[in-house]
Amino acid sequence: MTLTTTLKNTLLQQINTAASSGYMRFYDGSSVLLAEDRFGSTAFATPSGGSMTANSISAAGAVSAGTITSAKMLQSDGVTEIATLTVGIGTGDVQLSRLDIRVGEPVQVSTCTLSIS
Numbered sequence: 001m002t003l004t005t006t007l008k009n010t011l012l013q014q015i016n017t018a019a020s021s022g023y024m025r026f027y028d029g030s031s032v033l034l035a036e037d038r039f040g041s042t043a044f045a046t047p048s049g050g051s052m053t054a055n056s057i058s059a060a061g062a063v064s065a066g067t068i069t070s071a072k073m074l075q076s077d078g079v080t081e082i083a084t085l086t087v088g089i090g091t092g093d094v095q096l097s098r099l100d101i102r103v104g105e106p107v108q109v110s111t112c113t114l115s116i117s
Helices: 005-019
Strands: 023-027 033-039 051-053 070-074 081-088 094-096 109-115
Touching: 005 051, 005 070, 005 081, 081 109
Parallel strands: 081 094
Antiparallel strands: 023 033, 023 070, 051 109, 070 081, 094 109
């Protein structure tokens, strides 16, 4: 199946709406919560060409030490999951400057780009 760019952008805008004022939670390989950042009132820039990039994400201090292997986006209720994202340095949906974190260290997202191919 091949989606039109218009439909891709519409679907991404729905994700944008769901993620606005929501959370990005970071986990290790055992699904232990390491940190929780917060999206702004408009989580992403307007979708274009089947992709969108996150606006500023507020970083909070890590609650556990470990190596980040994945992230989840949640709605503003902090319960409803939107998506599981890949995480890496220079690769992945969510790009970070480092994956190993210590308690209290902020997890600052370098970039977060979602695409529908």
